[in-house]
Each structure stands twice: as C-alpha cells, then as structure tokens.
Amino acid sequence: MKTTSLDRDRVRELFDLQGSYNEATGGKFSEDPYPIWHRLRSEKPVHPGTVHELTGISEPLMFQGLPYPDREHFSVFSFEACNEAFRNPRVFASSPEAVDIDPESGSLVHNSMLSMGGVQHRQYRSLVQPSFLPSNAQWWIQNWIEEAVQLLIDGFVDDGHAELNVDFCAAIPVLTITGSFGVPIEQALDIREALSRDKQKIIDILAPIVAARREEPQDDLISVLVQAERTDESGTTQRLSDEEIYTFSLLLLAAGSGTTWKQMGTTLTALLQRPDVLDKVREDRSLLRAAIEETLRWMPTDPMFSRWVTEDIEFYGQDIPKGSVVHLCVAAANRDPERWERPDEYDITRPTKSTLAFGQGAHICLGMHVARGEMTVGINALLDRLPGLRLDPAAEPPRLVGMYERGATAIPVLFDTK
C-alpha cells in the first residue's frame, strides 16, 4: 500500500452502520437470543423451522439458506450435531444444486467455492489455500494489515476521542483485502462503494491488475493467484482463469469484510465493557489471542450457516427429508453447556477448545488466519497508541445487535493525548 492518507469522512459515509445492519438480515433485532437458544437446545438438538422463526421473529429474513419457501427447514442447536453436519458434506451439502447431483462427480459448476462440493471444491480450494495458511499470516500483516491499521489511527490519535466501530474496525478488512489485490487506497473506497451495488465496477478495477500481474508478477495476492497451478491425478495442469480470479476476489470481499469488522467491534466492546479484563490484556498482550478466541465463541458475528440435505435422514431424533435446508446455529453450539462450563460468561482464561465460529470441515473459513491477524494487530495498535483507552461515559454505550449479522452499535471511546 503506497499512500499516506485516508479520507475519513468518506470512510464514515461508506461504512454507514444503518446501511450495514440492514433489515433483510434482521438488523433491527436487539434482544438477547441466547436464552431462547438455550431453551431450544435443552428440549432437543434439532427443531423444525428456521433459526429466526424459532427465536420469535415472524417477518421474513434473508441469509445464506433463506428463504427457499418451497423447502422444509430445520435448525440445529447443539455443538455435537452442528459439528457432525459440518463434517459430513456428502449429506449436508453447501448448495441446493447438490441435492440432485452426485457431489463427488466433480461436474458441478458453481459461482464460488463457498457453494461448491466434493472434488470440485477440494481442487479449487487447494489452488488458493497456500496464501491463507497460518505460515502466511505475517505476509498479510507486514504487507497490508499493519499499514492500514496505523493509517486509520493516525486519523484520530490527536483527538482524544473516536468512534471505533466505523472509524477503525469497519475499514481494516476492506483495506487489507483490496491492498492484497494491489488496489491503491483511494480506489479501495470505490470498491467498498461498489460492493453492494455494482460488482462489474469492481471487475473493471481488477481486470487491468490481473493482466499486469500475468505479465509481471509482484508481491501480492493477485500475482499468487495468476501463478497458482496444480497437476491433478490425470496429469492435467490446472490454473485459474481471469473469471475465476474475479469470482474469488468478490468472495473474499463478501466473506471477509463485514465479518471481520463486526467480530473486531464485538471483541473491543467485550473488553471495553470489562475494564479489569482490558487492563490484564493491556499489561500482558499474550492474552489478546485468548480474548479474540473467547469472543468468537461467546458472540460469533454470523450465528448461523446452512446446508442442503442430499438424502432422507434421521438426525439426532429428527426425520429430515432430502432437499430440506438445515440451519446450523453455530452461536448456540458455541454456548453448549455439554462442552463449556458457564457458557454465557465471557472468560478469557478458559482452556482452549475449538469453536464453530469459523465453521468446520471442508469449508472451514479460508481467511481465519487473516481475520485473526487483523484483529490482533488492530487491537494491539490501539492499546499501544491510545493510552487510557476507555468507553466514553457520556455517550450511549455500545450494544450487540442483529439476528444473522451480529455486531456492535457505535463504540465511542476516550483516550489520553500527549
């Protein structure tokens, strides 16, 4: 990223919270859903119905797996059952098309890897995976995350106050991903603007970069993608076409920006509302990793992911017909008392146990180490550069809201200036 400033007003305008917590995914929902999910789980692990209906929301909501009005819907609330479904992609497929075709045939043609299945998904994922391995987290941090984080803090460090959700958390993931594409910061904001309205505009920005990297690779993600190749069992060499690179880039923007933004905001909210825990983390930064993991368990930003059932099954006492949509409520699974003691408590000293916030099995989040890198570098930098960081007692305190995309309302903070 070769730039030194960022238009803060434009950032605010583009990352408008009202726009993000839109009604379609249940943005207006501001109650605590966990008591209801505890009750449902204690009755039985699998219930007929969608997660929002079972939570008491009657208006139609949209998310992956919704609305599909012609299909039967079931929701899963225990850790064990959700985990099992994630790990059985043959029966619990990631797209409706897989229901009527053999997902192992490799003949499915889908738009993005998120909805692919079987051989096609494995081959595609293995082509793009290397850049996202834990060993490459530093590549992301040094090339893009660190600079985006410092640039954003530069914008408010002298003010003594900030609104961290929009001025900080929202922008980091988009700047990281567009930085990795080789897009300069001014255009990064154009990409953010086009994301929900005009995908062709994003492709128009990417096309010359892809062409240039095919000629002369640089140290960025598009260069890795144009060079990636894999020889399959039959000896055929596979490479990604331009269209596949555009599709993957759009998936990264869609899957990696709103999620990391909201998860970072939730982590900051949890810490700022517990000053004693924040102090411990400030003193001993090795605890930050545990705080991030505990937030992912306690309040994952996307509480539900869906699957399409490819054959008639009985699953944890519930008959589920072929073609049904099964909603895996990872948020409820992450507070299953069978797996965690005092599951509603936010406790960063818990023994480490895997959660389902990043999913599980073949589709487990490809970008999870990038997301962890963004949250770790971002929060560490705030603690380093903003002494006395605390919630603004005169402002409305942050609340955690939303049904299918959960995150904090504004996070107004004060800090000392030199």
Ligand code: HEM
């Ligand atoms: C805290 C932030 C994030 C959360 C909570 C999250 C969560 C998830 C979950 C639960 C899945 C699995 C979906 C399913 O099984 O149907 C997933 C998949 C995915 N995520 Fe993330 N994600 C985050 C950040 C990111 C970032 C930063 C990137 C990219 C840089 C990313 C890229 C992807 C991709 C490409 C997939 C599809 C993987 C596949 O289908 O094999 N995610 N994410």
